[in-house]
Amino acid sequence: MLRRLITTTALLAAALTGAAGGTAAAADAPLRDLAEARGIHLGTAVTGGKLTGAYADTAAAQFGSLTPGNEMKWGSVEPVRGQYSWTGADRIVDFAEAHGQRVRGHTLVWHSQLPSWVSGGTWTPDALRAVMTDHVTTQVTRYKGRVHQWDVVNEPLNEDGTLRQSVFGATLGESYIADAFRAARAADPAAKLYLNDYSTDGVGAKSDGMYALVRRLLAQGVPVDGVGFQAHLILGQVPASLEANLRRFADLGVDVAVTELDIRMTLPATAEKLDRQKADYAAVTRACLAVTRCAGITVWGFTDSDSWIPDFFPGQGAATPYDEQLNPKPAYAGIAGALAPVAPPGPAGCTATYTAQSQWGGGFTGQVTVRNTGTAPLAGWTVGWEYPAGQRITQAWNAAVTQTGTAVTATHLPYNGTVPAGGSATFGFNASWTGANPPPAALTCS
Secondary structure, X not given: OOOEOOOOOHHHHHHHHHOOOOHHHHHOOOHHHHHHHOOOEEEEEEOHHHOOHHHHHHHHHHOOEEEEOOOOOHHHHOOEOOEOOXXXXXXXXXXXXXXXXXXXXXXXXXXXXXXXXXXXXXXXHHHHHHHHHHHHHHHHHHOOOOOOEEEEEEOOEOOOOOEOOOHHHHHHOOHHHHHHHHHHHHHOOOOEEEEEEOXXXXXXXXXXXXXXXXXXXXXXXXXXXXXXXXXXXEOOOOOOOHHHHHHHHHOOOOEEEEEEEEEEEEOOOOHHHHHHHHHHHHHHHHHHHXXXXXXXXXXXXXXXXXXXHHHHOOOEEOOOOEOOOOOEOHHHHHHHHHHOOOOOOOOOOEEEEEEEEEEEOOEEEEEEEEEEOOOOOEOOOEEEEEOOOOOEEEEEEOOEEEEXXXXXXXXXXXXXXXXXXXXXXXXXXXXXXXXXXXXXXXEEEO
C-alpha cells in the first residue's frame, strides 16, 4: 500500500494524552516478546527511507518481523525489464537482520504497482509466463534464506470471489498463480509461500472464493504454505466470523496470518473511538491466538505518520497502534493485553448450589448450578446429595441423574462437561415429595 506523512491534529493528540493504555504501555514488555512467548510473530510494515531515529528504534524494539511497504513490489525492484534496483529492499532486510527480526517479502506478483512495461505490454501467454517466473526467480533467489515468508501472489480475486482479470489473470488464467508459487519454491525451498488478499477476513463470497482457490491449488500439488488476510478494517467492524474463517483455512493444512492490519476511523479521533479501536485490535489478536496455525499478525504501518489510509479514504485515519509522534495509543495496550502471558493451569474445583424453583401438591421442580471455582477448566463434573425426607427424582434434563434410596448422583452430559474457570453449568429436574420438602443439607461436587 501507499504511504504518506499526515498532519497531527490537536484533538487527536489530546485524546491520546488522556487515553488509558497510552505511554505507560511502553514500559511493559515489547510486543515482539509478548508475541513470541505466545508462539506467533508480531510484525509491521515499514518505509525503508524512514528507518532512522525514533522510528527505527520503535520498529526494532517492538516488532519481531518487518514487511517492506513498497520496496519489494515489482515496480520498485524491476522498473525496466531485466534491470533490478535492490537498494530499498536491501536496506530493510539488512536492518531486520541487524535487529534479530524476520522479513515478510511483499509482494512478488500483483496487479498493481507494476512497471508500465508489464502492465501495458502486449503479451502471449508463453511470453508473460516467462517474464513473471523470471522475476519471481530472480527476486526470491537474491533473498534466499533471508526472507522468512513471501506474499507470492497478492489480491488475485474480485469481490465476488472470481479471478481478477489483471494482466496475469486475463492472459494466463488461474494457472499464473501455480506458476508463481512453483517458481518461488524452486528459488528458495525453505521460505513460507503465501497467497494474500483483502476483504477475505470474514466468511463471505470473496473468502469462499479464496477457500475454493486454495483447495484447488493444494489438490494440484501447488506449494501454498499459507494464506494471508489483510484485515484493513473499519472501527467497530471486526468480522464476527474472523476466528472461524481463519480456522477453516487452517483446517486445509495451511498456515494463516493477519498480514496488513489497520483499523481506520472517521476523524477526528476521540477518546471513545480510540477505546473502541483498542478493543478491536485486541479482538483480532485473540482470534489469531485461538487458531493453532495462525503464524502471526503484521500491522500495516505502526504509526499514523506512515499510514496509507488518508490518501485512499479522505476524512479517515488514526488507524495504527502509534500516533504521529510515536506515542503508543490505546490500540497498543489492546494488542499487549491480548498477548499477555496466560497463567499456568491451576487446580480445578467446583461447588454446587441447589434451588427448589416451584412446588405443587406432590411434586416440585429443582435446579442445581455447578460453578468452577478453580483456575483450570473442569473436564467433567458429578454432583451428589442426600434427600432428608424421601423425595424422589422423576425426570431430569442437562444431566444424567440416578437415585439409590435417598442418595442422588448427577453427572454431566457430553455437551456440558467442560466448564471454564469461573464458569458454570446448570441442570434441572422434577421430583415427588410427601409431607415435607426440605432441601439437602449439603451437596458434593467433583
